[in-house]
Each structure stands twice: as structure tokens, then as C-alpha cells.
Amino acid sequence: MTIQDVTEEQDITAVETLADVIWREHYTSIIGEAQVDYMLRTFQSKKAIKKQIEDGASYYLMMDVDIPVGYMSLYLQEQLLFLSKIYVSTSKRGQGHASHALSFLEQLAIDNGMYTIELTVNKYNNLAITAYERMGFMNSGSVVQDIGHGFVMDDFVMRKSIKKES
Numbered sequence: 657m658t659i660q661d662v663t664e665e666q667d668i669t670a671v672e673t674l675a676d677v678i679w680r681e682h683y684t685s686i687i688g689e690a691q692v693d694y695m696l697r698t699f700q701s702k703k704a705i706k707k708q709i710e711d712g713a714s715y716y717l718m719m720d721v722d723i724p725v726g727y728m729s730l731y732l733q734e735q736l737l738f739l740s741k742i743y744v745s746t747s748k749r750g751q752g753h754a755s756h757a758l759s760f761l762e763q764l765a766i767d768n769g770m771y772t773i774e775l776t777v778n779k780y781n782n783l784a785i786t787a788y789e790r791m792g793f794m795n796s797g798s799v800v801q802d803i804g805h806g807f808v809m810d811d812f813v814m815r816k817s818i819k820k821e822s
Contacts, residue, residue, distance in 0.1 A: 657756050662715035662727070668705050670724040671715055675700035678726075678743045686780050691807045698803070713740065716760075718753050726753055730761065736772040736815075737765040758791050762818050771818045776811035785812065792816045 662671060676696055683692050698704060708729065709715060718726035726744035730737055739761060744753045765773055776799060777784050785795075793814040801809045 657725070657753050658719045659757065659760050660717045660719050662705075662709070662717055667715075667717060668702050670717055671705055671727045672700060672702050674717075674724055674727055674743065674745065678745060681746050682743075683778075683781075686778055687807075694805055694807055695803070716757075718744065718757055720748065720753075726757070728757055728761070730764075732764075732768050732770070735770065736774050737761060737768070737770050739773055739775040742775070754787060755791065765818055766820075771820055773816045773818065775814050776809070777814060779810050779812055785814075788814050 660667070662668060679692050679696055679700065683695075687695075699708075705715060713729050713731055715727060715729045717724045718728070725748040727741065728739065728743070729741040730739050732738075742754065742757060761773055765771065773793075774796075775788070775793070777788060779798065793816045795812050796815045797813045799809075799811055799813055801811070803809055
């Protein structure tokens with residue numbers, strides 16, 4: 657697997673396409689179809705992705721040879737790398753893509769003088785919570801964010817400390 661920076665229009669289209677498939681498969685049973693539709697439109701449309709990149713987000717595609725199989729988005733903040741999104745296609749889960757992506761993220765954080773990765777995960781997304789815990793993340797609290805149109809994100813905040821190289 658390789659990780660490719662999202663910079664071109666076709667990369668943004670690939671992220672939008674992956675998001676639509678992955679979110680509908682995974683999140684409909686957790687947050688319902690109406691909220692999935694709203695969140696895809698609001699946060700994962702080409703227009704929204706372009707705006708996030710303009711505002712400082714970095715997006716990356718996870719590639720299996722030349723086929724996009726997942727994506728992630730992050731922000732480099734003052735003291736930590738905030739992992740906003742990480743998603744792998746259902747058919748490609750369990751094949752090491754997320755672990756490879758995490759290694760990439762850890763190195764990116766270290767290269768930027770950061771030794772913590774933080775993310776939020778829906779409190780009812782048990783598969784993801786278990787995966788994050790296996791990768792060394794610990795629950796450090798919870799947050800509820802109003803995202804508009806009567807919807808909220810009810811999440812755990814998870815953090816992973818990265819060992820400083822000697």
C-alpha cells in the first residue's frame with residue numbers, strides 16, 4: 657500500500673466517491689440515513705473537501721497498487737496531530753492498511769515535532785473503537801458537537817502518545 661497526497665481534482669473525486677460508499681455501508685446503522693446524507697453533503701462533498709484543504713487540512717488516499725482503498729484527513733495543530741478522518745473500504749479491512757496509515761501518521765507527527773495523535777470516534781462505533789485501542793489509542797474523554805440541522809456528533813476523544821526517538 658502507498659499513501660498519496662490529495663492535491664488534484666481526480667484525487668478529491670476519489671475521496672468523495674470512497675466517502676459515499678464507506679459512510680453509507682458503515683454509519684447508516686449507527687447514526688441513520690438522514691444524518692449520513694447530511695454529513696456527506698456537508699463534510700465530504702468535493703466542495704467541502706476543497707474548502708477543508710484551503711483551511712489547512714491535509715487529505716491522503718490509501719492506494720492498493722493504483723486503486724484507492726481508503727483515505728484520511730488530518731490537521732497539524734500546535735502540540736498534536738489531529739486525525740480528522742480515517743476510512744478503509746470494507747473489502748480491504750483487516751489487510752494492514754490502517755496500521756500502515758498509522759505508521760505514516762506517527763512519522764508525520766514526529767517530523768513536525770509532535771508526539772501525540774488525537775481523534776474523535778462515535779461512541780457507538782464499536783469496531784473502530786476496538787481497532788483504535790489495538791493500535792494504542794486511549795479514551796481521554798468525550799465531546800458532543802452540534803453540526804447543524806438537528807444533528808450532533810457524540811464522540812469519544814482518543815489519544816495516542818508517540819515515543820520520542822532517542
